[in-house]
Amino acid sequence: xxxxxxxxxxxxxxxxxxxxxxxxxxxxxxxxxxxxxxxxxxxxxxxxxxxxxxxxxxxxxxxxxxxxxxxxxxxxxxxxxxxxxxxxxxxxxxxxxxxxxxxxxxxxxxxxxxxxxxxxxxxxxxxxxxxxxxxxxxxxxxxxxxxxxxxxxxxxxxxxxxxxxxxxxxxxxxxxxxxxxxxxxxxxxxxxxxxxxxxxxxxxxxxxxxxxxxxxxxxxxxxxxxxxxxxxxxxxxxxxxxxxxxxxxxxxxxxxxxxxxxxxxxxxxxxxxxxxxxxxxxxxxxxxxxxxxxxxxxxxxxxxxxxxxxxxxxxxxxxxxxxxxxxxxxxxxxxxxxxxxxxxxxxxxxxxxxxxxxxxxxxxxxxxxxxxxxxxxxxxxxxxxxxxxxxxxxxxxxxxxxxxxxxxxxxxxxxxxxxxxxxxxxxxxxxxxxxxxxxxxxxxxxxxxxxxxxxxxxxxxxxxxxxxxxxxxxxxxxxxxxxxxxxxxxxxxxxxxxxxxxxxxxxxxxxxxxxxxxxxxxxxxxxxxxxxxxxxxxxxxxxxxxxxxxx
Numbered sequence: 001x002x003x004x005x006x007x008x009x010x011x012x013x014x015x016x017x018x019x020x021x022x023x024x025x026x027x028x029x030x031x032x033x034x035x036x037x038x039x040x041x042x043x044x045x046x047x048x049x050x051x052x053x054x055x056x057x058x059x060x061x062x063x064x065x066x067x068x069x070x071x072x073x074x075x076x077x078x079x080x081x082x083x084x085x086x087x088x089x090x091x092x093x094x095x096x097x098x099x100x101x102x103x104x105x106x107x108x109x110x111x112x113x114x115x116x117x118x119x120x121x122x123x124x125x126x127x128x129x130x131x132x133x134x135x136x137x138x139x140x141x142x143x144x145x146x147x148x149x150x151x152x153x154x155x156x157x158x159x160x161x162x163x164x165x166x167x168x169x170x171x172x173x174x175x176x177x178x179x180x181x182x183x184x185x186x187x188x189x190x191x192x193x194x195x196x197x198x199x200x201x202x203x204x205x206x207x208x209x210x211x212x213x214x215x216x217x218x219x220x221x222x223x224x225x226x227x228x229x230x231x232x233x234x235x236x237x238x239x240x241x242x243x244x245x246x247x248x249x250x251x252x253x254x255x256x257x258x259x260x261x262x263x264x265x266x267x268x269x270x271x272x273x274x275x276x277x278x279x280x281x282x283x284x285x286x287x288x289x290x291x292x293x294x295x296x297x298x299x300x301x302x303x304x305x306x307x308x309x310x311x312x313x314x315x316x317x318x319x320x321x322x323x324x325x326x327x328x329x330x331x332x333x334x335x336x337x338x339x340x341x342x343x344x345x346x347x348x349x350x351x352x353x354x355x356x357x358x359x360x361x362x363x364x365x366x367x368x369x370x371x372x373x374x375x376x377x378x379x380x381x382x383x384x385x386x387x388x389x390x391x392x393x394x395x396x397x398x399x400x401x402x403x404x405x406x407x408x409x410x411x412x413x414x415x416x417x418x419x420x421x422x423x424x425x426x427x428x429x430x431x432x433x434x435x436x437x438x439x440x441x442x443x444x445x446x447x448x449x450x451x452x453x454x455x456x457x458x459x460x461x462x463x464x465x466x467x468x469x470x471x472x473x474x475x476x477x478x479x480x481x482x483x484x485x486x487x488x489x490x491x492x493x494x495x496x497x498x499x500x501x502x503x504x505x506x507x508x509x510x511x512x513x514x515x516x517x518x519x520x521x522x523x524x525x526x527x528x529x530x531x532x533x534x535x536x537x538x539x540x541x542x543x544x545x546x547x548x549x550x551x
Contacts, residue, residue, distance in 0.1 A: 001039060001260055001261070001262055002224060002228055002261055005023055005221060005224060006023060006024070007020070007022045009228070014355065014367055017357075017370060023222075023224060025194070025218050027194065028192060029218055029221065030107065031103070031198075031220045035260055036048075036063060036067055039063035039259070039262065040064045040066070040067035044063060044064035046062060048061050048066050048265065049061040049066065050238065050264055050266050050267070051267045052269065053094075054268075054271060061096070063259075066103065071107070071184075072182045073182075074104035074108055075185040075186075076175075076179045077108060077110070079178075080135065080160050080173075080178075082105075082110055082160075083109065083110065083188065084108065084109035084110065084188065084196070086108075086110045086111065086135070087110070087131045087133045088105055088110055088112060088113065088134060088135045089135070089136045089137070090113065090114050090138075091119065091138040091139065091144055092164065093245060094267055097164040098245045098250075099255070100179075102114070106198060106217075108191070109188065109190075109191040111197045111199070112198065113131060113202070114199075114245055114248075114251075115127065115246045116246030116247065117143065119518060120147055120517055121151045122517065123147075124136075124147055124148060124151035124155070125151045126209055128151065129154075130209070131212060131410075133155070133157055135158065136160070138161075138162070139164055139165075140163035140164060140167040140168055142167070145167070145169050149171065152171075162174075164176065195216050195217075197214045197409070200215070201213045201248050203248075213346045214407050215405055216406045220255075221402055222371060222403020223256040223349050225257070225369050225371060226256075226344075227239075227253075227261045230317055231253070231257070232289065232340075232356045233257075233261045234261065234262075235263065237261075237264065238285065238286060238289070239258055239263050239287070239290075240290050240291070241290075241291040242278070242290075242291070247452075247453075249293075249452070254267065266285060266287050275300050275302070276303060278296075279305070279308045288314050289315045290317075291316070291318070291319070292318065293320030293321060293452035294318055294327055294484060295320075295451045297327050298481070298482055299482070300331070301331050301334060305334045305335065314337075315337070316331070316337050316339050317339070317340045317341070319342040319343060321452065321484040322440045323339065325363040328360070328363070339360070340354040341354050341366055342365065342366065343392075343428075343438075347424070348405065349369075350403075351368065351394070351426075352365040352369065364437040366438065367438070371401050371403055372403075373395040373396070374394055375395055376390030376430060376438070377393055377423075378390050390430070391426065391429055391444055392426040394424040395422060395423055396419070396422045396424060397422035427443055448476070449485055450480070450487060453520055455520075457475035457476070460513060460521050462517075463512070463513045464489060464509065464513060466512075467508075467509060467512045468496075469493055469497040469505065470492075471491075472532055473489055473490065473491045473532075474490045474540045474545055476488050476542050477546075478546075478549050480524075486523075487523045487524060488524070488525040488526070489523035489525070490527050490532060490545050491527070491528055492528075492529060492532060502528065510524075510526070
């Protein structure tokens, strides 16, 4: 399938890659029809998705199976009035119905909004109203449906609630019954234009509510490089990317590029991450390729790897936060496998990477993907020299790169702030060495990356400020050996709470944040101070807090 979209499919060097990578973009590309259905017609029995869970269940789906179930799902959604341009949120964890649903919604020309199961009532209300969400498809678990039910009265655009089970609460439709009784699917006359929005993610920023990152229907083709070259996949690969379907990493590693290449996607549906379980699954199912954030690899290298037969594992990639060279060396010593680092954002596909023909430099992201005209610039817009730090930017004066987002939906000001004068500003700082390899330094803003999650300080500060003990607070990230960073809250207490037992109050504040916003955002470190450092205009100086923490 990849040959249909590339003039040259094999590369021997970065120079060859830079000169000859050309991706063909057809008119009205649709991943559902042009990839899934095309494979089902060409090789119906070809393995597409190997799904297993922590209960011992497993099932291998072929491309013919994925076509069948996505068609049934599309027909069911059609019967509910879902069609081109409608916004549908998927809160499906790692349930197999995520793959049926996202492909079905692509086939209808609808917009898919994947979301984490950790959303609270407040998060759901914001998302539904910001995007005019028409339907929510979710896993039928009380921890998820409870928040949706609580949010519904404040979400007037939501017309349909659909549960895939095991429970179907009152007010929800039964997904399984719906697709089982659906009429044969009839493809709409006109499904989409390339410029239509197919996929949208809510991503945290440093201030304000999460931004809505909108991608068009050509976005999957941008992930050809992700799967075929960075992940180094072939039609015979069984690839595991460790990510929940609510995060952008899922479509990076569990869907688009993998199926364009024709690889078999491995999905482990589990509740609690246990390193030994992951290693056992790699052994039992003969996984050939693994992609995960550094946090996961930090856990894996502390396991006794001699207990597992990992001979099937041939290739490993790593992204989500900066890689500690010590992790690279330890993993290589234990497995013989080099970790190939990559970099990108919710707004992009893979932007910088270590490709198979490159010798990795532990801790370096690698070299720019030729899809993107990547540069490092200083505050005056000057391209920096080797050894100098600069913001990673993408130049768009020649054309809009395949894979770069369309816009921040309904937010022209934020879009212009990040992307103007034919330059997209990533907000990330790096430096390059004499060979052109890029090395990550950090964010130009204050977004915290913890265990692969992006956490905006404003969201946590807003949650803390609803507790009566808190007068003022500032959220920063502090280094953590396991998670990369953890959330720290620096708090000025109300007079009535000063002098209380710190341990009990810290626990109370942490529990409060868990209830008000998503549980993973709570501050693991809390410091009480008399006042916060501020600028003359009254703005909190988080940079000063971070400097004091380093001391």
